Amino acid sequence: MTDEEHLMTLNRTGGRFDLNRIAAAFPQTADTMLLDTYLTDRPEASIRVFRIYRDVPPHYHTQCDEVLHVLSGEGTFWIDDPAEEAPFVPGHLLVFPRRAVHAVPRILRDPVTFLAIDTPRRAPDDVVFVDPAKGTPSGFIKSI
Numbered sequence: 843m844t845d846e847e848h849l850m851t852l853n854r855t856g857g858r859f860d861l862n863r864i865a866a867a868f869p870q871t872a873d874t875m876l877l878d879t880y881l882t883d884r885p886e887a888s889i890r891v892f893r894i895y896r897d898v899p900p901h902y903h904t905q906c907d908e909v910l911h912v913l914s915g916e917g918t919f920w921i922d923d924p925a926e927e928a929p930f931v932p933g934h935l936l937v938f939p940r941r942a943v944h945a946v947p948r949i950l951r952d953p954v955t956f957l958a959i960d961t962p963r964r965a966p967d968d969v970v971f972v973d974p975a976k977g978t979p980s981g982f983i984k985s986i
Contacts, residue, residue, distance in 0.1 A: 878891065878983055879891055905964065906962055907938065
């Protein structure tokens with residue numbers, strides 16, 4: 843069994859994951875703001891790796907808390923107050939409670955990838971943009 847086949851057998855239940863290899867497999871471009879892949883996917887929690895392809899406008903999630911560990915890239919984010927914009931770099935942990943408005947207004951160094959832990963599971967359509975003209979759930983994220 844190859845490493846990739848082994849990874850797929852562990853998908854959604856648990857196991858050992860090579861986050862650098864998973865992050866490196868994302869394509870260089872995307873039609874959506876983000877692409878993600880689920881590592882585990884249960885109603886009580888999901889774990890994903892995702893890559894951001896362009897700045898993410900203010901939004902929030904109604905059904906889950908979102909915890910992001912920065913794997914690669916650099917940028918800025920804010921939570922609740924755009925005046926509090928701050929940088930992030932690999933190794934930082936960003937915590938967005940459910941309904942907290944947050945954004946990634948600047949990507950400073952590509953690729954920006956995160957390990958995400960969502961509790962409970964984040965449904966793919968659980969994203970509300972503060973300005974609906976800036977995004978829709980279908981244009982926000984796509985799983986690969």
